[in-house]
Amino acid sequence: MKAVIAEIITIGDEILYGQIVDTNSAWMGAELSKAGIKVKQITSVSDNAGHITEALDNAKTRADIILMTGGLGPTKDDLTKDVLTAYFHTTLQLHEPSLADIAEIFKNRGRELTELNREQAFLPAACTPVRNVLGTAPGMWFEQNGKVYVSMPGVPFEMKRMMTDIVLPQLKAYFKTPEIIHKVVQTVGIAESILAAKLETWETSLPEHLKLAYLPHLGSVRLRLTGSGEDATQLEQEMQAEVDKLQQIIPSYIFAHGEIKLEEAIGRMLKERGLTIATAESCTGGYLAHKITSISGSSAYYQGSVIAYHNNVKIRELNVNPETLQQHGAVSEATVKEMAANVRLKFGSDIGVATSGIAGPDGGTLDKPVGTIWIAYSDKYKTEARLLQFNKDRLLNIEYTTLAVLNLVRQSLNTTVEE
């Protein structure tokens, strides 16, 4: 089967001048890829009619699908609609359902419909309008010589909704793309290279139509198995069998199947067991608490935290023994264990975790260079600590430490979460 090729054209000076980062294209690239459509080029062009036309001319020599974002606003900088009207030798005409949508949005905002926004409902006669339920700029779908051109707004949540609800399903139908299934397996606590070595035999044995991708991010690695075929049921069964094999090879590093964050997986494990957790943070300075509380519903298992940035706070609020601090220092196994055990007792939670280290870039010594970090885990059976050694970047050290603590909690809960 011949690959279906797409290109993305983003329109707007604000991307070229670096005022905004083009996150739309990456999202679209990932979604198209998941739908079995290959992105060949992404082109960002200026708000200039000639330049947009040139980009369209170039793209159609390479691609079956040309997706555009941006330039659909109501002001005179926004040229995409006029360019497309000329490009497809057509004229603008009022599209009543779009006008009704726009009027509805203005009504909900309690504002008067302006002439500029009314003009957004005039669309090229040659296009099939693509409904925008979240904003005032409708999308446009054109077909010419077996190729499809779609223009969408640049506002990320409007574009994403349009892609998900309408454009991707229609593209799959139009180009009769094969069935594509993705299975994501989330690992933590193992480096990509070691993981690759452990999986080598299994990976090599995969049939041609199943591909494995390693997607590392800050100390965790997502594994994505992508399969394509004619029969979805059969493909699903075949892939599940491979994922089961994978689970057998590296059971202790897998925390979830599916697109689930580590903090979310831990939240679900805690909830299922009816356990609660409290945190005591020094070097992570609140970031660990933030990660845990970024999950909606975390109040069911999260009690709270003491952020003990000063030693006085460690002594007064966490009952760390002043002698421990004097003898071993704040960044030590003894201190961090007392922090974890005491926050657990103090907050009456089932689990207590703690961090203490030198996040940097200043504050290191010969004995304890920047990046020296102790973390601890405590429950009613045990209190244990680990020493971490990172580098000089303060924010990365905070990120890595937080992940390592979450991984300690996960290891003690020792289970896997399904999407």
Add this chain to the structure above:
Amino acid sequence: MKAVIAEIITIGDEILYGQIVDTNSAWMGAELSKAGIKVKQITSVSDNAGHITEALDNAKTRADIILMTGGLGPTKDDLTKDVLTAYFHTTLQLHEPSLADIAEIFKNRGRELTELNREQAFLPAACTPVRNVLGTAPGMWFEQNGKVYVSMPGVPFEMKRMMTDIVLPQLKAYFKTPEIIHKVVQTVGIAESILAAKLETWETSLPEHLKLAYLPHLGSVRLRLTGSGEDATQLEQEMQAEVDKLQQIIPSYIFAHGEIKLEEAIGRMLKERGLTIATAESCTGGYLAHKITSISGSSAYYQGSVIAYHNNVKIRELNVNPETLQQHGAVSEATVKEMAANVRLKFGSDIGVATSGIAGPDGGTLDKPVGTIWIAYSDKYKTEARLLQFNKDRLLNIEYTTLAVLNLVRQSLNTTVEE
């Protein structure tokens, strides 16, 4: 003076498939723009020799400068060097200084130099090598028919260092770009549209060679005044006079001149006055503490925090009166004021701040819908609270609330920080 035009070509399938977001191009676009060079197009292409060549051919019809990133690694997927060698009809030759740099990097990592990495020191004879002090792939600078082509690694920190130290200064010299000066004024607590209305008269009065840009981000707006001219000293004086006028128009919204974050500005204000701060967080769940402690040296003024997610913690650790909680609820002016005042007393700090609200997306009621958030500030003279009302996005609510609290602290300190 004719504008100098640049184009950026990023090379690599991982961008097209959405496995990474291309942040390099936005950074380069912003830096080039600051240097008086206009970016006309950004093109992301696949790891394919023909495709890279086509992109170069197209770019040189439009631009004076073609900047490439990516495809310089040691593996066979990395094609950029071979493509450029063919494109400029040249051959590879060993570049001894690059080999010395690569050998040094391997020595520092305690690893044996591999043949693959040794090959990275072979560079096209027609190029001027661009030193990479942070990685094993040297950059390449080509000149042909008055146009400049530069190839750089895709690793962001390597590319940024190369651009800043070598490429940007050399481009400015080569194309004799005008003197460009930027002055950044940071505002908070005022919406972009209201700010624009207040500044309209002043902005309209600016001479042609001074341009103002509004760069909004999550409730704060950076104002960037860009001037171009022949004489740097004169331009600097002229721009400073305009910035002084700006300061007179909106004194109470400006927290810093220059690229300084709000949490950093507050840190410097606190340090200068010898003041300390402690935080009590409910709905922000540690994010406020994280923002404060993300600044290196924050231990000089930050004492710590109690994250009181559960009411029990509010009562036990922050001495909130149980009657207050019963009568007014956790999300109330009375509770948040007690939290701020008590954390200040408990931690012995000069300032205490607190947050309590419904971050969402669940947990709202008719009286207190999702996004209802109280914040408070307390020092020895006063304790005051503000009611905020946001929407349903949990993480955005946490971000906006944190910014609002930092702004409360700034208002009480009532000063401006210079870069």
